[in-house]
Amino acid sequence: MENTKTKIVFILRGVPGSGKSSFAKGLVANGGVIHSTDDFFCKDGDYSFDPDRLGEFHTWNFLRFKTSLRNGIPVVVLDNTNSQKREWIHYAMTARSFGYYVVIISMPHPDPEIAARRNVHRVPEDCIRKMLERWEN
Numbered sequence: 001m002e003n004t005k006t007k008i009v010f011i012l013r014g015v016p017g018s019g020k021s022s023f024a025k026g027l028v029a030n031g032g033v034i035h036s037t038d039d040f041f042c043k044d045g046d047y048s049f050d051p052d053r054l055g056e057f058h059t060w061n062f063l064r065f066k067t068s069l070r071n072g073i074p075v076v077v078l079d080n081t082n083s084q085k086r087e088w089i090h091y092a093m094t095a096r097s098f099g100y101y102v103v104i105i106s107m108p109h110p111d112p113e114i115a116a117r118r119n120v121h122r123v124p125e126d127c128i129r130k131m132l133e134r135w136e137n
Helices: 020-027 037-041 051-070 085-097 112-118 125-133
Strands: 008-013 033-035 075-079 101-106
Touching: 008 020, 008 085, 020 033, 020 075, 033 051, 037 051, 051 075, 051 085, 075 085, 085 101, 112 125
Parallel strands: 008 075, 008 101, 033 075
Antiparallel strands: none
16 A cells, blocks of 8 residues: 655755754654754764764765655654755755655844854854855755
């Protein structure tokens, strides 16, 4: 029997401190899974960003994402910055190939100073400003 349940992927976009992770938790409150590359930078509850491992961790995150799709998880959320289309398009295309609806959600851009204070990974204001400068709509 064919699975006729609606399957949906939410791709969140936003700078650190824009509320992506809080929003993601609401999306999966009744079931589902969140995939974030930031998870790979956490060890024993501490976040430690290592730019040398960013590409590797993005690959691991994509593989976990794809496993969730393969397993038919009904609600899958990608919680990354996704500032440029090239960063999220392969997630969207893969989700569609597994029969998922794909919804792209761009969080409103907070003032960089406020975002720097709010984000849990301590991304500094100047980095947030650079992210906003290269942002693609």
